[in-house]
Amino acid sequence: MAQKIRLKFNHRAFPALRQEPAVAADLLKRGQAIADQANRTAKTPSGMAKAEFFVDGGVTRKKDKRRARVGVYTGNLAAMSAEARHRTLTRALDAGAS
8 A cells, every 4th residue: 555645845945946046047058958959950941041049038027026937939930930830949848858
């Protein structure tokens, strides 16, 4: 018979963790890895510029709350096309796992 496992969270630590510079740096590193993978594997039609995916993030403030965040975005029409046709950015998400 399986034992019951009980978890107890330190809820006061969560806001501090979300603002931690090391967490923001790790998120940016993971976001950059995803963007790099997407840029390497993007397929674009001939005559179109090279697809560009870029990263934006850091510790941001929303209302009275600060938190680390990162986003990977399409930077041009070629990147939008590569994502729409081949799911380039979506397929690159695993690059941020390590």
